[in-house]
Amino acid sequence: MNEERPVQVDTDFPGGNAVIEHVGADRIELRPDLRDTLGDWFYWCIRVRGAAGRDLTVQVRRDAGPGIGVRGPAVSKDGGRHWTWLGADAVTGDEFTLSVPEHAAELRLSFGMSYTAEHLERFLTANAAHSALERGLLTRSDRGRRVDLLRLGNLHGTQDRRVLLTCRHHACEMMASHVLEGLMAEVLSGVAEYAHWLREHVEFVVVPVVDVDGVARGDQGKNRAPHDHARDYGPEGGLYPETRAISQLIEDTGRFDAVLDLHCPNVAGPTNQRGYFVGSEGAENWDAVQRLAAALEEETAAGPLPYRRADDLPFGTAWNGPANYISRDGRDIPLTSLDAFLADRVDVGTHAVFEFPYADAHGAEVDDASARAFGVALARSLSLHLAERNRD
Incomplete structure (x- = not known):
């Protein structure tokens, strides 16, 4: 059984969006926060801390349609200033998996490449x-x-x-x-x-x-x-x-x-x-x-x-x-x-x-x-x- 502490996940930054449903040592489950949206939509963006050196699996649930784009999620290692695509190979269904670098104090993960x-x-x-x-x-x-x-x-x-x-x-x-x-x-x-x-x-x-x-x-x-x-x-x-x-x-x-x-x-x-x-x-x-x-x-x-x-x-x-x-x-x-x-x-x-x-x-x-x-x-x-x- 994995005894590691859960990572810290939040949306308390400009452009942050998600309903966080579960956070474990190596797994995050979320869905887009629709707030005052009529129907369903797909945007989400989270900050992850305390995950250095871990392999994380992130599930993005939606009621209709994909919550992960065709090149996987966007990843930023510098607080959202620069972004890269994780890649489609990291995605299985409504989940993706990534290895967090050993010295990464913070990652931002998003449906797209944020511009605030x-x-x-x-x-x-x-x-x-x-x-x-x-x-x-x-x-x-x-x-x-x-x-x-x-x-x-x-x-x-x-x-x-x-x-x-x-x-x-x-x-x-x-x-x-x-x-x-x-x-x-x-x-x-x-x-x-x-x-x-x-x-x-x-x-x-x-x-x-x-x-x-x-x-x-x-x-x-x-x-x-x-x-x-x-x-x-x-x-x-x-x-x-x-x-x-x-x-x-x-x-x-x-x-x-x-x-x-x-x-x-x-x-x-x-x-x-x-x-x-x-x-x-x-x-x-x-x-x-x-x-x-x-x-x-x-x-x-x-x-x-x-x-x-x-x-x-x-x-x-x-x-x-x-x-x-x-x-x-x-x-x-x-x-x-x-x-x-x-x-x-x-x-x-x-x-x-x-x-x-x-x-x-x-x-x-x-x-x-x-x-x-x-x-x-x-x-x-x-x-x-x-x-x-x-x-x-």
Whole structure:
């Protein structure tokens, strides 16, 4: 019988999430903490201490679908700053096993590679003196947290084009934040000719973390009751200060030539292991999105992560239909996404949702580095798309 003391497991850190059901000397059993989530979802993230030198088995229970991704869990040995995938070979069913290094005082284990306010703060601190970056305040969250509004590129009022970027309407969709950071870093670099063009001709307005409370608390964010941030833009919307502020920003600011809302897909769905644009109902806008998509497909052909237009999800395909935009709390009320909110605005050009996978894109490994590289390709694609629009 194993007489070793149980390890210490907790979620008391930014992004932490789990219901811990059992902790032994060499075994942990948990399930995702759904809190105010309608239905089931998959995000979890724990801290493990006192396990140095042990072999641990971790079981992740869910009522529906997997709780472990296709490359196994993400593992961090430095407090969540850097992550690696444990690997699919370590997974059997709903369990995985890992050997904790002899000198590891702490491990973090998660469904995905965490990106919290700490990561954003490091990026902003590193670029604080940059003349092409301005940090402002969009609003305060319900819990009083700062919701950042970033401006980068041409900040002098002489720009030809304006772009709005949003991310983390769903708190758990952390891999999209790595993409966004890569895109922003490329614009600020101004090294490549197209990046220099973006710096000179485009103002980027960025809400890097919409659901700041959810990210800090480790919420799922997806399907939050009575509806989540991503469905808070219509007549039944206005529940959250962040989405009210974004709506007002669009009203006050006027023209945007492109709006891109970054997400991550359902891990259990058939569309998880690929990146794709989600089709809007309007045919004219979808045609414009497909021109942006053509540029992105070409730009990613030689990169670490492929994107294929054939993977896109036109409106009325799979889950992307009217039923996806109905309340799930029994009221059956139509809800409005940011993309739908923009549909009838004559002062908004191409607008789209992009779903970026958590761990795998057509067999290629998605991690923080490859996600940032994808953000670079996205920046290049936007430059081509915006230059094309400038000629129209």
